[in-house]
Amino acid sequence: MAFSAAGKIDAVIARLKQQAANLGANGLLLHGVGDRPAGSVGVGVSTETNAPRADVGLGFGASTFFSRKVGDGEAIFVEP
Numbered sequence: 001m002a003f004s005a006a007g008k009i010d011a012v013i014a015r016l017k018q019q020a021a022n023l024g025a026n027g028l029l030l031h032g033v034g035d036r037p038a039g040s041v042g043v044g045v046s047t048e049t050n051a052p053r054a055d056v057g058l059g060f061g062a063s064t065f066f067s068r069k070v071g072d073g074e075a076i077f078v079e080p
Contacts (some may be wrong), residue, residue, distance in 0.1 A: 006068075009033050010023040012071040020075035033065040 012033050020028045043064035050057045 003004040007069075008069040012069045016071050016073050020073070023075045025075035025077050026080075027078050029074040029076055031072040031074070033069060036070045038066040038068045040065045 013030065015029075016030070017028055039065055042061065044059065044061040046057065046059035048058075
């Protein structure tokens with residue numbers, strides 16, 4: 001599994017090459033590689049205390065965003 005940015009790009013290009021080969025192509029015109037949103041996750045926690053002289057509340061929230069590398073290209077066949 002590729003975790004670095006360069007490794008992810010290499011994996012996308014390898015996948016595009018394989019898809020082109022499955023179509024009988026022997027080349028690939030790469031249009032580009034980029035990021036596509038894949039989802040997000042958020043969580044929040046809060047608490048509240050009611051004291052005789054004051055009400056106290058505390059909250060914490062966090063979220064993260066996920067993306068995946070995608071690529072676009074054209075499968076071509078060039079006469080040898």
